[in-house]
Amino acid sequence: MTNKILVVEDDNFLINAYRLKFENSNFEVRIAEDGEKAMESLKNFTPDIILLDLIMPVMDGFAVLSALKADPKYKLIPVIVTSNLSQNEDIAKAVDMGADGYIIKSDTTIKAIVDKILSLLNKQV
Amino acid sequence: MTTYKDTRINLLKIFSGVGLFALLILGSVNLFYGSVLIGYVQLGAVIIGVTNLVFLLITDNYTLASYIFLAVMFVLFHFVLYIGGISNSAPVWLFLFLISSHYLLTKIKGILVNGLFVFSIIVLYVLQYLGLLYSSQELVMLRQLILSLIVGSIFLGSLIVTSSNSLEETFIKNTELDELKLKLKKEIEEREAEDDANKKRNASFRSALLNLLDDIKEEKNAAEKALQEATKFKLAVEYANDQVTITDPDGIILYANMATEKITGFKIGEMIGKKAGTKDLWGGLMPKIKYEDFWKTIKTEKKDYVGEFENHKKSGEHYYSEIHVSPILNSSGKVVYFVAIERDITKIIELDRMKTDFISLASHQLRTPLSAMKWILEILGGGDLGTLNDKQKEAIENVNLSNERMIGLVNSLLNISRIESGKIVVEPEDVKVDEFVISTIKSLDNRFKLKNQKITTTCQEALPTVNFDPKLIREVLVNLLTNAIKYTPEGGKIEVMVTTEKNNLLVGIADNGYGVPENEKVRIFERFYRASNIIKRETDGTGLGLYLCKTVVESSGGKIWFESTIDKGSTFWFTLPLSSAKSNTEVVS
Numbered sequence: 001m002t003n004k005i006l007v008v009e010d011d012n013f014l015i016n017a018y019r020l021k022f023e024n025s026n027f028e029v030r031i032a033e034d035g036e037k038a039m040e041s042l043k044n045f046t047p048d049i050i051l052l053d054l055i056m057p058v059m060d061g062f063a064v065l066s067a068l069k070a071d072p073k074y075k076l077i078p079v080i081v082t083s084n085l086s087q088n089e090d091i092a093k094a095v096d097m098g099a100d101g102y103i104i105k106s107d108t109t110i111k112a113i114v115d116k117i118l119s120l121l122n123k124q125v
Numbered sequence: 126m127t128t129y130k131d132t133r134i135n136l137l138k139i140f141s142g143v144g145l146f147a148l149l150i151l152g153s154v155n156l157f158y159g160s161v162l163i164g165y166v167q168l169g170a171v172i173i174g175v176t177n178l179v180f181l182l183i184t185d186n187y188t189l190a191s192y193i194f195l196a197v198m199f200v201l202f203h204f205v206l207y208i209g210g211i212s213n214s215a216p217v218w219l220f221l222f223l224i225s226s227h228y229l230l231t232k233i234k235g236i237l238v239n240g241l242f243v244f245s246i247i248v249l250y251v252l253q254y255l256g257l258l259y260s261s262q263e264l265v266m267l268r269q270l271i272l273s274l275i276v277g278s279i280f281l282g283s284l285i286v287t288s289s290n291s292l293e294e295t296f297i298k299n300t301e302l303d304e305l306k307l308k309l310k311k312e313i314e315e316r317e318a319e320d321d322a323n324k325k326r327n328a329s330f331r332s333a334l335l336n337l338l339d340d341i342k343e344e345k346n347a348a349e350k351a352l353q354e355a356t357k358f359k360l361a362v363e364y365a366n367d368q369v370t371i372t373d374p375d376g377i378i379l380y381a382n383m384a385t386e387k388i389t390g391f392k393i394g395e396m397i398g399k400k401a402g403t404k405d406l407w408g409g410l411m412p413k414i415k416y417e418d419f420w421k422t423i424k425t426e427k428k429d430y431v432g433e434f435e436n437h438k439k440s441g442e443h444y445y446s447e448i449h450v451s452p453i454l455n456s457s458g459k460v461v462y463f464v465a466i467e468r469d470i471t472k473i474i475e476l477d478r479m480k481t482d483f484i485s486l487a488s489h490q491l492r493t494p495l496s497a498m499k500w501i502l503e504i505l506g507g508g509d510l511g512t513l514n515d516k517q518k519e520a521i522e523n524v525n526l527s528n529e530r531m532i533g534l535v536n537s538l539l540n541i542s543r544i545e546s547g548k549i550v551v552e553p554e555d556v557k558v559d560e561f562v563i564s565t566i567k568s569l570d571n572r573f574k575l576k577n578q579k580i581t582t583t584c585q586e587a588l589p590t591v592n593f594d595p596k597l598i599r600e601v602l603v604n605l606l607t608n609a610i611k612y613t614p615e616g617g618k619i620e621v622m623v624t625t626e627k628n629n630l631l632v633g634i635a636d637n638g639y640g641v642p643e644n645e646k647v648r649i650f651e652r653f654y655r656a657s658n659i660i661k662r663e664t665d666g667t668g669l670g671l672y673l674c675k676t677v678v679e680s681s682g683g684k685i686w687f688e689s690t691i692d693k694g695s696t697f698w699f700t701l702p703l704s705s706a707k708s709n710t711e712v713v714s
Binding site for chain 1: 485488489491493494496497499503504507509510532536539543
C-alpha cells in the first residue's frame with residue numbers, strides 16, 4: 001500500500017530531500033510551496049498525512065493548520081509541523097491548534113522524520 | 126517744700142517752747158514764792174510739754190502732739206481754776222485754750238473740744254455752787270470766768286466769721302492741697318517705683334523677647350531648612366520620570382506627580398479622589414486574579430509588590446508598567462498610605478518583542494539552510510545518491526560535523542536569547558536519574574571514541590526519582606560532557622559521578638584535561654568567556670555552554686561550581702533539589 005503525503009515546504013533543497021527520502025520509502029509525494037497551494041492541492045489530492053512548514057510566503061503554516069482543522073473534510077488528516085522555529089510558544093501554539101507532532105528540522109535527521117511518519121501511519125492502520 | 130502743716134508744726138514747736146519756758150519760770154516762782162502745789166503742777170506740765178515736744182520732734186506726729194498739748198492745757202487750766210490760780214485774773218487766760226484748740230484741731234474737732242472744755246468748767250462751778258466741791262475760787266470769780274469765756278468766744282467767733290473763713294478755707298485748702306501734694310508725691314513715688322518695676326520688667330521682658338526672637342529665628346531657620354528639604358524632595362518626586370502616586374488604604378489617589386499625567390494622559394484633577402488602576406483610569410486590562418493578587422499582597426500581607434502591569438492611557442492606547450507599590454504603615458502597623466512607583470516599560474517590552482521576533486526569524490533563516498545541508502549530507506553519506514568511497518564518506522562526515530557545530534552554535538545563541546528574554550520554560554517531570562545519565566552519555570559515545578577517551582560512570586545505588594526538566598538538564602549534562610571531551614587530550618579519562626547529598630542530587634563530571642587557569646576561574650561562567658589556555662587548542666566553542674548550564678541549574682533550584690588545576694584537570698559539580706517540583710508554568714528569567 002502506498003502512503004500519500006502532502007509536503008508543504010517553500011525551501012527547494014528541503015523539498016528535494018523530502019521527495020527523495022519519501023519516494024525511496026514508497027510514498028506518493030505531493031509538494032506545495034506555500035499555504036495557498038497546499039489548500040489548492042488538497043482539492044484533488046487526499047493525503048494520509050501532511051508535513052507542514054510554518055514560515056512560508058502567501059499563507060503561513062498556522063493559517064493552513066487552522067483552515068484544515070476548521071474544515072470537516074480535512075480535519076482528520078494528521079498534520080506534522082516541521083519548522084525551525086523552536087520557541088516553546090510556537091510549539092504550544094501549533095499543538096493547541098491541532099498539530100499531531102512538531103519537528104525541529106535542524107535537530108532531526110531526515111531519516112528520523114520518515115521513521116516517525118511511518119510509525120505514526122502504522123499506528124493509525 | 127514747706128507745707129502749711131509744716132508751718133503749723135514749727136509754730137507749735139516755737140509756741141510750745143516759749144510757753145514751756147514761761148511755764149517753767151512761773152512754776153519755779155510758784156514753787157519758791159507762791160503756791161507750792163501750783164508750782165508742782167506747772168513744772169509737771171512743763172515736763173509733759175517737753176516730753177511732748179521731744180516726741181513731736183522725733184516722730185512728727187502732729188495730731189497726737191496736739192492732743193497731748195491740749196490735754197495738758199485742759200488739766201492745767203482746770204487745776205488753776207480749781208485752786209484759784211496764782212491770781213484772780215487766771216481764768217481770763219482760759220480763752221487761750223479755746224483759740225489754740227481751734228487752731229490745732231481745726232473747725233469741728235476744735236468746737237467739740239472747746240464745748241467739752243466749757244462744759245467741764247460749768248460742771249465744775251455748778252458742783253462748787255452746790256457745795257459738792259470745794260474750791261478756793263469765789264463765786265465772784267464766775268463773772269470773770271464767764272466774762273473771759275465771752276471775750277474768748279467773741280474773739281473766736283470773730284476769728285471764725287472773718288478771717289477764719291478764709292483761714293479755714295485756706296487751711297482746708299492747704300490741707301487738701303497738702304494732702305493732694307502728698308497724694309501726688311506718693312503717687313509720683315508709686316509711679317516711680319512702678320516705673321522702676323516696669324523698667325525692670327521691661328528689661329527682663331525685652332531680654333525674654335530677644336531670646337524668643339532668637340528662638341523664633343532659629344526655628345524659622347530650621348523650618349526654612351526643613352521646607353527647603355521638603356521642597357527638594359517634592360520637586361524630585363514632582364519632576365521624576367517615573368510615575369509616582371500616593372493613595373489612601375483604599376487605593377483612592379491622594380497625590381500623583383507630573384509623570385503620571387504624562388504617561389497616562391489623565392489630568393491630575395481627573396485622578397485625585399479616584400481609585401488607582403481601575404477601568405476609569407488606566408487599569409482593568411488584565412485578568413481579575415492579577416489585581417486580586419496585587420491587593421492581597423499590599424493590603425492583607427502588607428508587603429511590597431513588584432510586577433509588570435498592562436495598562437491603558439486616556440486615549441485608549443495600551444502601555445506596560447513595571448510597578449513597585451509599598452504600603453506605608455503607622456506605628457500600630459496599620460496601612461495609612463500606598464506609594465506606587467511605576468515605570469513605563471512599553472519601549473523595553475517592544476524591544477524585547479522585536480528581539481524575540483528577530484530570534485524567531487533568525488532561527489528560521491539560519492536553521493533552514495543548515496537543515497538542508499544536514500539532510501543532503503545525510504542523503505549523500507547514506508548512499509541514497511550512489512555509493513561513496515571511504516575518502517568521500519570521510520569528507521562528507523567532516524562537512525556534517527562542521528554543520529552540526531553550526532547548528533549547535535545557532536541553538537546556543539537562541540537559548541541565550543531566550544534565557545535573557547525570559548522565554549525558557551521549565552517543565553519538570555519525574556526522571557529516573559541513572560537511566561537519564563546513562564542514556565545521555567551513550568548519545569555522546571561517538572565523541573568519546575573519536576578521542577579515544579575512557580568514560581566511567583559511578584551511580585549511587587537506588588537513586589531516587591528526581592523531579593526536573595529533562596530537556597534542560599540533558600543540555601547541561603551534554604554541555605559539561607562535551608567540554609570534558611573537548612578540553613581533555615586524546616586518551617584522557619572522564620568520570621561521571623551521580624550521588625545524593627542531603628536533599629540534593631549531586632552530579633560531578635571530572636576530567637584529567639587542560640584545566641582552568643587560576644586567575645580566570647571567576648570568569649568561567651560568564652557569557653562568551655573562553656579560557657585563554659583552550660582558545661588556542663580548540664577553536665570550536667562559543668563561550669556560551671557554561672553560562673547556559675549555570676542559568677538552567679540555578680533556575681531549577683540547584684547550584685553549579687567547579688574545581689580545577691591547570692594541566693591536571695577539572696571537576697564540575699551541579700546539584701538539583703530532590704524534593705523540588707517546580708511549576709511548569711514558571712518562566713526562567
